[in-house]
Amino acid sequence: MNRVKDDLVSEIIRVSQTNLLARKKTECSEENGDDAVMEWIRRNAASYRESYKECLGSYSAVELGDMLNILTQSKKDLDEVLKKYPQH
Numbered sequence: 001m002n003r004v005k006d007d008l009v010s011e012i013i014r015v016s017q018t019n020l021l022a023r024k025k026t027e028c029s030e031e032n033g034d035d036a037v038m039e040w041i042r043r044n045a046a047s048y049r050e051s052y053k054e055c056l057g058s059y060s061a062v063e064l065g066d067m068l069n070i071l072t073q074s075k076k077d078l079d080e081v082l083k084k085y086p087q088h
Contacts, residue, residue, distance in 0.1 A: 008064040009056045020077040
């Protein structure tokens with residue numbers, strides 16, 4: 001992967017995780033939200049990054065830019081966004 005695609009993939013994963021964790025926090029009670037987010041990070045963050053990094057590597061820079069735009073302007077995560085894109 002070239003540098004631009006690498007940077008796009010990293011930013012896509014970061015924004016997706018941010019959106020996902022914000023949603024998880026609101027789904028939990030106010031006092032348990034932070035604990036639920038921290039637990040998810042401890043258990044899932046590394047595998048989330050690695051699996052999506054591998055998956056996103058097959059998309060073009062244009063497609064990745066479009067995904068980043070969707071993620072940035074919505075509260076969606078990659079599971080929701082990738083439904084729009086055919087598998088490579």
